[in-house]
Amino acid sequence: MAHINILDPGASPLDYYGYELRRHREAAGLTQRQLGDVINYTGSLVGQIETARKLPTEVFSERVDAALGTGGLLSRLVGLVLRSQLPAWFQQVAELEARATEIATFQTHMVHGLLQTDAYARAVLGAMDRRKLDDRTTVRLARQRILEKEQPPVLWVILGETALRQEIGGPEAMWGQLARLLSFEDAPLVNVQVLPFSAGAHAGLQGSFNHYRFASDPAIVYTEGYGTGHPTANPDTVKDCSLRYDHLQAAALSIKDSAALIRRTMEEHYGESQLSSDGRPLA
Incomplete structure (x- = not known):
């Protein structure tokens, strides 16, 4: 008989997810392979997730919920699981993002994680360390779920022009990243400006900083170093950064003119043929 790894559901969100996946699969009378066939994944992957050796994804969770009739349990859990896999020093920031009613960010040389594409995020995360790159990319992109909530935060993004021209991941990855920025041009809750x-x-x-506002809690400013994060609710710091952000918005191009600059950068550096006649990215 094969050895069955019994997880402690209280050990971590990932262990709890694996425990619940196995419990519901067995209740349905399915083997790992049979469930994999139903949801179009391998039985091996199902087993790895059940034993907390592989991270689940949102798509995987949705398919399992549908196949096993779990009422959306795993889809609700997956966000908690992925957030728990963030570096310990960054988990508080993910919590701030999830609770904020408004996020204002200034980034000097890189697109903010909430707007990164898969290819761009993979290039950023893999610049120095490619271990578990698939999982780390999945975890980063999962933060973007806050933009799809019933009541998402208002997101203000100011990017230094360097972020458009620093070729991260190659021309194709950059074209896709800039196309994603343009996809928010008419989205009132996501506003992109270029300095x-x-x-x-x-x-x-x-340097770069983020400013978080909440419905009933004091605002928080967050700055970041190498492997460290520095959130603060100090009123003087928050006031100073709020004023700086106002000045940055005044110095930045308008949303419309920022989109025009992004299009020109795409044409000149990353692939003119992929733009339509009106300057919009082709699907």
Whole structure:
């Protein structure tokens, strides 16, 4: 008889997910292979997720919920599972993102994680360490679920022009990333502005930062270093960064002009043939 690894559901969100997956599968009278056949995954993958050796994805969870009639249990759990896999120092930030009613971010040289594509995120995360890159990419992209909530936060993004021109992941990855930025051009809750090189000296020269606002809690400012994060609710710091953000928005291009600059950058650097006659990315 094959050895069955029995998980402790209280050990971690990932263990709890695997425990519930196995419990519902066995209640349905299915083997791992049979469930895999139903949801178009391998039985081996089902087994790896049941034993907490592989991270589940949102699509996997949705398919299992449908196949086993779990009432959406695994789809509700997967967000918690993926958030628990973030670096310990970043988990608090993911919680801030999930609770915020408004997020304002200034990024000097890189697209913010909430707007990254798979290829771009993979290139960023794999720059120094390619271990478990699939799982780490899945975890990063899972943060973007907050933009699909019934009441998503308002997201303001100011990108330094460097973020458009620093070729991360190659031309194809950059084209896809800039196309994603353009996809929000008419989305009132996601606003993208570019701070052009021509702005010269500006209020964000000290570096990138995020500003989180909440329905009833004090605002929080977050800055980041190498492998460390620094959230603070200090009123003086929050006030200073709020003022800096106002100045950055004033110096940045309008949303419309920012989109035009993104299109020009795509044409000039990453593939003119992939734009339609009106300058919009082709599907």
